[in-house]
Amino acid sequence: MNRQHIYRLTVEWTGNTGNGTQNYYSYKRNHTVQIPNKVDIHCSSDAAFRGDKTKHNPEELFLASIATCHMLWYLHLCTDAGIIVVDYKDNATGIMQETENGGGHFTEVTLHPVVIIGEHAMISKADELHKKANELCFIANSCNFPIYHNPTCKTSNA
Numbered sequence: 569m570n571r572q573h574i575y576r577l578t579v580e581w582t583g584n585t586g587n588g589t590q591n592y593y594s595y596k597r598n599h600t601v602q603i604p605n606k607v608d609i610h611c612s613s614d615a616a617f618r619g620d621k622t623k624h625n626p627e628e629l630f631l632a633s634i635a636t637c638h639m640l641w642y643l644h645l646c647t648d649a650g651i652i653v654v655d656y657k658d659n660a661t662g663i664m665q666e667t668e669n670g671g672g673h674f675t676e677v678t679l680h681p682v683v684i685i686g687e688h689a690m691i692s693k694a695d696e697l698h699k700k701a702n703e704l705c706f707i708a709n710s711c712n713f714p715i716y717h718n719p720t721c722k723t724s725n726a
Contacts, residue, residue: 578602583612596625627664627674633707634677634715635660639699644680651694654724655684678716688723695721 583596597613598620613619614627635658646653658681666672674719685694698717709717 573611576604582610588608593618594709596620602709620656627662630674631660631662631677635679635707637707638679638698638701638706638715638717640680641704642683645704646685647695648698649693651690652686654684654686654695655682657682662672663719673709674711674713676714677711678718680718680720682720682722684722684724686724691721691723695719 579599579601581599583598585595587594589595596616599611601609609629611629612621612623612625614625614698615621618660619625620655634639639656639658641655643656660677660679662677663675664672666673679698683694685691700721702715702717
């Protein structure tokens with residue numbers, strides 16, 4: 569079975585301060601991500617790259633894509649395994665290394681999901697499912713760096 573999914577969006581630069589890209593300091597890095605029938609996402613580059621620190625940046629959105637894809641697969645696998653998840657929160661971290669030529673790349677991501685489930689006897693199985701979720705995650709499968717998992721699983725009465 570080979571099913572292809574196509575995703576489309578529009579990125580519009582909103583940082584022209586009147587002089588376009590006359591020089592490195594003459595424009596803002598602000599932009600808007602527009603997806604039909606969804607709320608616009610107002611973004612910028614990271615503050616380290618002359619961006620607006622109050623707006624989301626591509627690196628944060630990339631990390632969010634990894635963490636949320638993992639979460640959605642994990643919840644699906646728990647459902648299939650009969651594990652009732654009542655809460656899930658992940659404080660994900662990503663490390664990006666700048667290169668000598670001014671570029672850069674992510675070197676690793678670590679997910680730190682704290683999962684609350686309904687039944688203590690299912691904790692071991694719930695922990696195991698993070699590995700399977702990583703194997704199935706569309707975004708993780710598109711990355712060329714390690715994605716680590718440091719999960720904590722508890723029961724709702726703990």
